[in-house]
Amino acid sequence: MSVVAADGLRKDFTVWAKAGRFRRERRTVSAVDGVDLRIEPGEMVGYLGPNGAGKSTTLKMLTGILTPSSGTVRVCGLDPVPERARLARRIGAVFGQRSQLWWDLPLAESFTLLRSVYRVPPTDHAKRLAECRDLLDLDEFLATPVRQLSLGQRMRGELTAALLHDPELLFLDEPTIGLDVVSKEAVRGFLAELNQRYGTTLVLTTHDLADIERLCGRLVVVDHGRVVHDGTLAALHERYGSRRRLVVELDEPHERLDVPGATTESVEADGRRQTLVLDGPLPAVVAAVAAAAPLRDLKVVEPAIEEVITRLFRRS
Numbered sequence: 001m002s003v004v005a006a007d008g009l010r011k012d013f014t015v016w017a018k019a020g021r022f023r024r025e026r027r028t029v030s031a032v033d034g035v036d037l038r039i040e041p042g043e044m045v046g047y048l049g050p051n052g053a054g055k056s057t058t059l060k061m062l063t064g065i066l067t068p069s070s071g072t073v074r075v076c077g078l079d080p081v082p083e084r085a086r087l088a089r090r091i092g093a094v095f096g097q098r099s100q101l102w103w104d105l106p107l108a109e110s111f112t113l114l115r116s117v118y119r120v121p122p123t124d125h126a127k128r129l130a131e132c133r134d135l136l137d138l139d140e141f142l143a144t145p146v147r148q149l150s151l152g153q154r155m156r157g158e159l160t161a162a163l164l165h166d167p168e169l170l171f172l173d174e175p176t177i178g179l180d181v182v183s184k185e186a187v188r189g190f191l192a193e194l195n196q197r198y199g200t201t202l203v204l205t206t207h208d209l210a211d212i213e214r215l216c217g218r219l220v221v222v223d224h225g226r227v228v229h230d231g232t233l234a235a236l237h238e239r240y241g242s243r244r245r246l247v248v249e250l251d252e253p254h255e256r257l258d259v260p261g262a263t264t265e266s267v268e269a270d271g272r273r274q275t276l277v278l279d280g281p282l283p284a285v286v287a288a289v290a291a292a293a294p295l296r297d298l299k300v301v302e303p304a305i306e307e308v309i310t311r312l313f314r315r316s
């Protein structure tokens with residue numbers, strides 16, 4: 001059974017826009033405009049899109065915070081809004097703006113309170129907490145009031161809070177935003193481990209390209225409330241024609257290379273260093289370059305995800 005199954009999911013908002021000096025006009029904004037989505041157990045899915053694309057609105061419908069205008073949705077087999085309390089025991093959510101922690105209490109006490117909220121048996125709770133303490137290095141700040149924690153420490157606390165009841169599905173909204181490089185890596189490593197060890201399904205929104213590369217085996221890209229791409233990062237590269245590049249270092253100055261299967265993009269250092277965009281198979285291009293000039297070194301550069309995402313958003 002799919003963990004998430006949405007068909008024709010829509011959410012319209014009514015907004016009042018200024019029309020002239022004294023008049024205001026009623027307008028409908030389709031924040032989510034007919035999304036079909038299936039997510040299977042154990043997947044790690046990046047839900048991506050430019051600002052205002054409808055990501056948060058979708059996540060809110062999937063977690064039972066917002067009622068869809070139309071369409072059907074099942075998460076863990078449940079209807080999120082009417083069965084919100086049951087769903088809450090099956091899923092976890094880390095939404096930056098909504099903390100699960102009690103601001104004035106030491107972190108450890110928030111965890112104890114959450115055990116009662118979710119009615120987790122004490123032994124299960126203790127086991128999960130011990131794992132999180134270990135994997136997320138919580139011990140040095142367990143006794144610190146939440147309001148005194150650094151952003152990175154708080155995020156580690158939020159992750160623990162979302163996982164203590166052992167959810168099968170975890171939603172994360174920008175889990176690494178604002179963190180320093182070390183904390184970002186710690187959070188990514190932890191999420192990857194969680195998925196591998198327990199098969200927890202992850203659905204995350206992010207604008208961070210390293211998160212995408214590390215954590216999203218599948219990318220669902222939305223724009224103007226619609227899904228514009230659903231597939232792997234490699235498929236995204238393929239579809240948007242992003243190509244690998246070959247950077248060659250030559251022994252001597254050389255004119256611009258002109259070999260079959262590649263287009264020379266840049267020529268530096270009197271032609272000793274040239275960058276070719278690959279159109280054909282790599283071995284044939286390397287052989288052609290080696291036949292044309294004495295090769296000192298070569299490097300293959302994979303297409304940058306930035307480039308693909310930028311292009312995708314420009315086209316959609």
Ligand SMILES: Nc1ncnc2c1ncn2[C@@H]1O[C@H](COP(=O)(O)OP(=O)(O)OP(=O)(O)O)[C@@H](O)[C@H]1O
Nearest residue numbers: 013015029031049050051052053054055056057058
């Ligand atoms: N409560 C609301 N009332 C009216 N319009 C809303 C409401 N919530 C969202 N919208 C509009 O719906 C659209 C989608 O918003 P949403 O927050 O889902 O986008 P997003 O992809 O999460 O963006 P971001 O990356 O900036 O968080 C936007 O045009 C937004 O202005």
